[in-house]
Amino acid sequence: xxxxxxxxxxxxxxxxxxxxxxxxxxxxxxxxxxxxxxxxxxxxxxxxxxxxxxxxxxxxxxxxxxxxxxxxxxxxxxxxxxxxxxxxxxxxxxxxxxxxxxxxxxxxxxxxxxxxxxxxxxxxxxxxxxxxxxxxxxxxxxxxxxxxxxxxxxxxxxxxxxxxxxxxxxxxxxxxxxxxxxxxxxxxxxxxxxxxxxxxxxxxxxxxxxxxxxxxxxxxxxxxxxxxxxxxxxxxxxxxxxxxxxxxxxxxxxxxxxxxxxxxxxxxxxxxxxxxxxxxxxxxxxxxxxxxxxxxxxxxxxxxxxxxxxxxxxxxxxxxxxxxxxxxxxxxxxxxxxxxxxxxxxxxxxxxxxxxxxxxxxxxxxxxxxxxxxxxxxxxxxxxxxxxxxxxxxxxxxxxxxxxxxxxxxxxxxxxxxxxxxxxxxxxxxxxxxxxxxxxxxxxxxxxxxxxxxxxxxxxxxxxxxxxxxxxxxxxxxxxxxxxxxxxxxxxxxxxxxxxxxxxxxxxxxxxxxxxxxxxxxxxxxxxxxxxxxxxxxxxxxxxxxxxxxxxxxxxxxxxxxxxxxxxxxxxxxxxxxxxxxxxxxxx
Amino acid sequence: xxxxxxxxxxxxxxxxxxxxxxxxxxxxxxxxxxxxxxxxxxxxxxxxxxxxxxxxxxxxxxxxxxxxxxxxxxxxxxxxxxxxxxxxxxxxxxxxxxxxxxxxxxxxxxxxxxxxxxxxxxxxxxxxxxxxxxxxxxxxxxxxxxxxxxxxxxxxxxxxxxxxxxxxxxxxxxxxxxxxxxxxxxxxxxxxxxxxxxxxxxxxxxxxxxxxxxxxxxxxxxxxxxxxxxxxxxxxxxxxxxxxxxxxxxxxxxxxxxxxxxxxxxxxxxxxxxxxxxxxxxxxxxxxxxxxxxxxxxxxxxxxxxxxxxxxxxxxxxxxxxxxxxxxxxxxx
Numbered sequence: 001x002x003x004x005x006x007x008x009x010x011x012x013x014x015x016x017x018x019x020x021x022x023x024x025x026x027x028x029x030x031x032x033x034x035x036x037x038x039x040x041x042x043x044x045x046x047x048x049x050x051x052x053x054x055x056x057x058x059x060x061x062x063x064x065x066x067x068x069x070x071x072x073x074x075x076x077x078x079x080x081x082x083x084x085x086x087x088x089x090x091x092x093x094x095x096x097x098x099x100x101x102x103x104x105x106x107x108x109x110x111x112x113x114x115x116x117x118x119x120x121x122x123x124x125x126x127x128x129x130x131x132x133x134x135x136x137x138x139x140x141x142x143x144x145x146x147x148x149x150x151x152x153x154x155x156x157x158x159x160x161x162x163x164x165x166x167x168x169x170x171x172x173x174x175x176x177x178x179x180x181x182x183x184x185x186x187x188x189x190x191x192x193x194x195x196x197x198x199x200x201x202x203x204x205x206x207x208x209x210x211x212x213x214x215x216x217x218x219x220x221x222x223x224x225x226x227x228x229x230x231x232x233x234x235x236x237x238x239x240x241x242x243x244x245x246x247x248x249x250x251x252x253x254x255x256x257x258x259x260x261x262x263x264x265x266x267x268x269x270x271x272x273x274x275x276x277x278x279x280x281x282x283x284x285x286x287x288x289x290x291x292x293x294x295x296x297x298x299x300x301x302x303x304x305x306x307x308x309x310x311x312x313x314x315x316x317x318x319x320x321x322x323x324x325x326x327x328x329x330x331x332x333x334x335x336x337x338x339x340x341x342x343x344x345x346x347x348x349x350x351x352x353x354x355x356x357x358x359x360x361x362x363x364x365x366x367x368x369x370x371x372x373x374x375x376x377x378x379x380x381x382x383x384x385x386x387x388x389x390x391x392x393x394x395x396x397x398x399x400x401x402x403x404x405x406x407x408x409x410x411x412x413x414x415x416x417x418x419x420x421x422x423x424x425x426x427x428x429x430x431x432x433x434x435x436x437x438x439x440x441x442x443x444x445x446x447x448x449x450x451x452x453x454x455x456x457x458x459x460x461x462x463x464x465x466x467x468x469x470x471x472x473x474x475x476x477x478x479x480x481x482x483x484x485x486x487x488x489x490x491x492x493x494x495x496x497x498x499x500x501x502x503x504x505x506x507x508x509x510x511x512x513x514x515x516x517x518x519x520x521x522x523x524x525x526x527x528x529x530x531x532x533x534x535x536x537x538x539x540x541x542x543x544x545x546x547x548x549x550x551x552x553x554x555x556x557x558x559x560x561x562x563x564x565x566x567x568x569x570x571x572x573x574x575x576x577x578x579x580x581x582x583x584x585x586x587x588x
Numbered sequence: 589x590x591x592x593x594x595x596x597x598x599x600x601x602x603x604x605x606x607x608x609x610x611x612x613x614x615x616x617x618x619x620x621x622x623x624x625x626x627x628x629x630x631x632x633x634x635x636x637x638x639x640x641x642x643x644x645x646x647x648x649x650x651x652x653x654x655x656x657x658x659x660x661x662x663x664x665x666x667x668x669x670x671x672x673x674x675x676x677x678x679x680x681x682x683x684x685x686x687x688x689x690x691x692x693x694x695x696x697x698x699x700x701x702x703x704x705x706x707x708x709x710x711x712x713x714x715x716x717x718x719x720x721x722x723x724x725x726x727x728x729x730x731x732x733x734x735x736x737x738x739x740x741x742x743x744x745x746x747x748x749x750x751x752x753x754x755x756x757x758x759x760x761x762x763x764x765x766x767x768x769x770x771x772x773x774x775x776x777x778x779x780x781x782x783x784x785x786x787x788x789x790x791x792x793x794x795x796x797x798x799x800x801x802x803x804x805x806x807x808x809x810x811x812x813x814x815x816x817x818x819x820x821x822x823x824x825x826x827x828x829x830x831x832x833x834x835x836x837x838x839x840x841x842x843x844x845x846x847x848x849x850x851x852x853x854x855x856x857x858x859x860x861x862x863x864x865x866x867x868x869x870x871x872x873x874x875x876x877x878x879x880x881x882x883x884x885x886x887x888x889x890x891x892x893x894x895x896x897x898x899x900x901x902x903x904x905x906x907x908x909x910x911x912x913x914x915x916x917x918x919x920x921x
Contacts, residue, residue, distance in 0.1 A: 015629045017622065018778050022721045025745065029720030091844045091877050146801065147753070147790055149761070153884075154877055155748035158719050159763040159800055188747065188763045188800020190792055218793065268622060275623035278616045310794025395638065395741055396631035398623065417630070419740040419765075423732055430732065432742040432765045447623055466797030470742055470765020471729050505681055547679035549736030556736075 017268060024265030028141060029158050032203045034124040035063040036143045037070060038087035038150035039096075039110070039195055041077045056081050058151070060144035060196030061110065062205060063125040068094075068112035069234055071225075072195035073208055074101055075176055077108045086112050087151050102231035105223050106178045107208055108195075109234045126197065129204035130240035131183065131224035137277035137400070137413040138163050138243070139270045142187040142209060142220065144196030161187025162273045163198075164219060164434070167409030169212050173309075176212035182221035183207050184405065186414045186434045186468075189220020198222035200243040201270050214405050215312070216319035216438035217412070218467050272447075276400040276415055279449030284411045285383035287443060288332055289320040289349040289404045290358070290372075295342040313467065316341075322403045322442030323348065323372065326451065328384045330356075331488065332372040333480065334441035335456040336363040339370050348374050351383060351411075362487030366495035367427050367475045368456035371487040385443060387477040388450035395420060398447050399431055401455050401474070403439020412439060419471070425498065426556060428457055428473035435472030444474040452477055499558045499581040502526040503537070505548045514538040514569065515551045521585055529566055529579035538574070539567035555581075630778070634724065634741050637780050639677030639707035641726050641739045641773070644684075648727040648739065648773030649673060649698065650782060652711070656682075656703025657818070659810065660772030661787045662689050665696035669822060673698070676739055677707040688820025690813055691917055692755055692827045692887070693805060694787050696772075697817035709774060712781030714808040719746050722778055723762060725786055725802070727770030739773070742766070750884065751803060753788065755918075757884040759803040760784045766802030775804040783807045809888040816890055826891040828912025833857040836879045845869050845900065846882035861908045863901065870898040871910070886912060 041057040059076030063069070070086055077084055077098060084096040096110040114121055142159045144150075149157040165184030172179055176194075185198055189209050198207040207222030214221070229235045246266075323334035332348060339346060339360050348358040356374040363370040376382065400415045416433030423430045431444070440458040443451050453474035458467060483493055502524020506516040514536040520526045531537075537545050541564040543554035558564060560583045567576045642649035647664030651657070658673065665671065671684040684698040700706070725742045733739055744764030751759040762775060766786045775784035784804025792799040816825040830836075833855025837847045845867035851858050868876050872895045876882045889895065891914040898907050 014632060015778060017626050018629045018633075018722070021626060022778065025722065026718040026720040029718075033719070149748055149751065152878075152880055153748070153751050154881075155719070155751060155761075157747045157761060157801070158745060159747055160720070160722070160745045161763075190790065190799055190801060267619070268626075271619050271622035272626055275620045278619060308794070313793045313795055394631050395738065396627070396634040396743075398627050398630075417741065417743050419742055420732070420738050422737060430740055432740075432744075447620065447627055466767075466795045468799070469729075469767055469795070469797035471732070471740065471767055471797070548681050549674065549679045552734075552736035 020265045020268040024269035025160060027264065028199070028203050032126055032141070032197070032199055033089055033143055033156040033158065035126045036089070036150070036156045036196060037061045037063065038145040038148070039070070039072050039076050040085045040087070040151070041081040042083045043081050045083050058145065058148065059192055059194045060150070060209070061086060062197040063112070063123045064128065064205065064235065064238070065125050066122045068114065068123045069099065070096060070110040070112055071205070071208060071228070071235070072108050072110060073210060074103065074106045074108045075211055076195040077110070084110055086110065089150060089154050089156055091154060092118070100232050100234050102228065105180070105228045105231050106176060106210060107223065107228045107232060109232055126199070127204045127241050128225050128229060128235070128238050129200045129206045129243045130226060131206045132226045134163055134183070134200065134206060134243050135277060136163055136166050136410055137273055137280070139201040139273045140185050140187060140206065141199040142185060142189055142193060142196065143199065144193035144209060146188070146190035146192035148192065157188070157193070159188035161185050162413065162415055163206070164414045165217065165405045165409065165412035167214065167406040169214060169221070170406055171215065172212070176210055178210055178212040178223060181224060181227065182210065182212065183224055184214070184217060184219050184221050184412065186219060193220065201266055202243060202245065204241055204243060206243070214319070214438070215317040216321070217405050217436050218313060219434065219436065272398055273415060275447055276398065276413065276445070279447060280400055280402060280413065280445045282383070282449060283324065283385045283402055283443045283445050283451060285351045286325045286385040287351060287402050287411050288323045288325060290323050290334060290338060290441070291320055291347040291349065292339065293344040295344060317437050319438065320349070320404045320407065321437065322439050322455070324443040324451065324454070325382050325384045326387055328382050330374040330376050330382060332358060332374065333454050334370050334372060335454065335458070336365055336368045336370040337456070337458060338441045339363070339372070346372060348372065362490050362492055364483045364487060364493040366493065367479050367483060369454060369475050369480055369483070369487070371484070385451045387481055388452055389478045389481065390446065390450065390452050393418060393421065393429065393452065393476065399433055399452070400445050401433045401435060401439050401442055402445065403442035403455070405438050414439065416470070423473060424457065425496070427475065427479065429453060429476050431472050431474060432470040433472055434468040434470065436467040454480065497560060497583055499555055499560050499562060500524065500584040501555055501581065502585065503531065513546050515545055515548050524585055525579040525581045529577035531566070531568065531577070532570065534570070536569040537566055538569060541565050630743070633778055633780055637709065637724060637726060637774070637776050638739060638741065640709045641676040643674040643676070643728055643733060643739070644671060644698070644772055646731050646769060647771045648769065650726070650774040650785070651675065651706050651708040652782065653708050654704060654706050656700030656706055657687070658684060658698040658700065659785055660696050660698065661785060662691050662694045662696045663787065664772040665689060665698065671698055673700070675700075675706065686822050688817030688823065688825055690817060690825045692915060693809060693813060694755065695785065695805060695810065695813060695817065697814070709776065709780060709782045711807050711811055712777050712783040714783065714806050717746060717749065717760070717777070717783050719748055721746050723764060723783065724776045724778065725762065725764035725766050725770060725773060726776065727766065727773030727786065729765070729767035729769040731769050747801070750881070752880055752884040753803050756788055756803050756805060758806055758809060758888040760806050762786070762802050762804060763800040764802060765798045767798050768796055770802070785810065806888075812888070813890060824917070827887050827915040828889045828891045828893050829915035830883065830886055831856040831860065831910060831913055834862055836882065838879050844877045846876050846879045856911065856913070860910055865901070867900040868897055869900055869905065871895050887915060891915065
């Protein structure tokens with residue numbers, strides 16, 4: 001790598017489009033956040049001198065009318081606690097009256113009561129979007145009061161993401177009893193966000209954030225506002241506006257002057273999610289839902305969710321998982337994790353809803369990849385997306401991961417960037433796109449619509465594989481192609497064992513070219529090559545080793561048993577030595 | 589030029605051939621080419637930003653000068669006087685000395701011995717940071733880079749500013765993927781400027797992993813402590829706190845100020861001119877809307893700083909000076 005002798009700052013003209021996008025996102029926050037409120041509900045009236053006392057429930061709400069109707073969740077304002085306060089980001093605190101409640105959608109309408117002393121009688125509010133017409137993959141924002149950001153610091157916690165799924169929740173838990181349609185988002189949703197808004201790309205309300213979640217997804221959800229509206233009388237007269245219609249914002253300080261904005265950068269801000277939706281249509285047809293039956297262990301999650309959430313997160317859920325048809329004769333790729341354990345049967349549900357039994361052909365445990373095969377009636381052509389090799393894959397490239405959620409739902413879509421290459425001993429690419437049980441095994445698509453990998457490495461216990469942590473992995477297509485013949489022929493491949501040289505590098509100055517050795521492990525390949533502390537390794541089997549990382553990389557290109565040639569400097573003399581690499585020596 | 593054209597034609601063909609129902613439109617191709625441009629701009633920014641990244645033990649760090657000053661978290665560097673770090677841009681292992689440490693602010697400053705011409709990032713300006721703008725977090729979550737890999741980059745948003753969370757009294761909140769191991773790593777604007785050092789996260793479902801809420805020490809606080817850290821000779825630097833003898837009502841209400849409850853006689857606070865019922869409106873030009881915010885701002889300054897305090901008393905505004913005494917280190921810091 002070339003040495004960059006300068007600071008990292010970019011010039012403005014190098015990032016014209018990014019600046020437009022940033023500007024748009026900032027303005028959406030400015031426009032919407034004054035309409036977002038913290039909500040606190042108590043069993044007894046608020047005591048102004050002892051503020052924290054008696055606050056039993058808290059969450060978020062959103063103002064939906066100029067006269068101060070606030071929409072929130074009934075998980076924030078439960079039946080027992082009907083003394084309610086709302087906190088605005090400008091610092092005002094008002095009492096609020098419960099106007100209407102709908103248990104079916106866990107929603108609740110409050111009326112903020114303006115104190116007689118307050119001259120400002122109108123409120124900044126958001127319009128309702130027609131949430132029945134939005135698509136998975138569209139840009140979306142969340143705003144709320146998680147961990148008391150509004151009450152304590154006057155700050156809406158704002159997050160950018162997409163509508164990552166649309167499905168029906170089938171199981172309830174202690175936090176939310178809601179069962180029914182939701183919009184899922186990969187923007188941040190946390191305890192205290194509930195009751196807050198899911199916002200579309202034009203600043204309209206798509207839904208009210210809920211604590212309910214799908215057990216193969218573990219992501220934030222919102223109950224769509226078009227369903228809430230039907231059940232809440234005070235909202236019924238309001239118009240549901242198309243999410244794509246140009247922004248119309250109502251600002252309280254302009255006394256309800258309606259401001260019409262031009263596109264205002266909306267297209268730029270939407271470009272990446274929209275492009276991903278467009279280019280991933282073929283993949284959305286080739287994705288399959290895998291229904292895996294295993295011998296019961298008695299430790300499965302039950303639908304009643306009695307186990308703690310922390311434990312359940314680490315257990316494989318019983319829902320459907322993902323795979324993708326990559327060859328039209330019925331070959332399917334998925335993560336090996338999805339088909340390990342005591343599998344009785346695998347049923348593969350195609351995007352048209354048809355169901356075929358699938359056979360497991362082979363697995364590569366190092367790459368976490370499995371190939372399945374379904375047998376099709378003669379002449380039946382499957383929608384397919386072929387593996388595409390991208391030798392120029394770079395950190396910062398946009399990717400999207402398609403996956404499964406609840407039964408009967410369209411594919412989910414979570415987006416992100418490539419965070420790092422050559423992770424997990426070169427087996428995986430790292431991405432900040434959220435990866436979970438539901439989309440593990442699903443296709444990873446780039447901005448050109450190519451299948452560049454398969455989401456993988458969701459394990460249940462390793463730290464680095466926590467679901468949705470923004471540290472996710474996929475197995476790149478070129479790696480898959482390299483083992484494909486074996487897997488199709490039914491041969492399983494074990495995880496590789498790394499080669500071991502047996503040296504520890506000395507701490508160096510910035511000027512040493514090569515790896516200066518401090519210690520040699522006895523009986524290691526390095527000891528057999530008669531290397532000594534102080535030697536500087538400059539080359540390993542033809543690969544330049546100007547630094548420690550380059551030596552490690554050179555070593556990773558070999559396996560135990562390989563004979564390698566080491567070029568090293570001792571004093572002013574450069575010599576070479578041959579040695580056989582071993583497996584890691586115990587205790588080193 | 590030819591290549592680009594061929595690619596886009598191929599792309600269109602691919603779209604047309606596989607989508608019977610939804611044919612690719614002109615709007616679609618415009619959207620895709622716009623997204624590709626954004627991607628190209630982003631990859632360039634990341635390449636530059638990554639070069640200044642530094643691996644510090646199980647955590648992260650960032651070069652802020654060509655001669656080798658590395659910022660990281662106190663909870664990463666601890667009290668250890670000497671570190672071997674790896675600089676991403678050069679790929680080398682370097683010996684660092686602990687120059688100064690700030691246990692309350694969770695900052696530590698290291699210096700690479702004999703360094704010159706290293707890649708670094710510049711300090712950004714907090715006044716230009718807006719909620720909703722996109723930012724990058726660079727770090728080494730879960731030690732995934734191992735001995736030779738690159739750091740991890742995540743794109744996210746500034747979710748909130750001036751957050752008081754734990755001992756981060758004036759933090760930037762972000763939805764970038766920040767995980768164990770990211771500690772000490774930079775939060776960067778998309779033009780590559782440092783606006784914070786990421787160090788704490790919230791978690792959900794009992795998982796020790798990101799859930800869209802990470803906190804960074806803001807750059808203005810870093811800039812205030814940087815000269816002190818440089819001169820600390822390996823020792824601790826201290827934060828300021830509210831002068832003795834001054835107490836406040838701890839409440840959140842419409843007052844939009846921190847309200848003085850009492851002022852003890854013969855104290856610095858009394859000599860500075862504070863009186864009971866004074867409403868503190870601004871401090872060092874920054875709005876104070878409750879007691880917690882006052883503490884949050886004050887603790888983001890070094891000891892002995894003298895700040896302008898704007899108060900309202902009987903409907904009249906005036907400005908007092910407040911000199912901040914040393915905040916004692918909490919146990920275990």
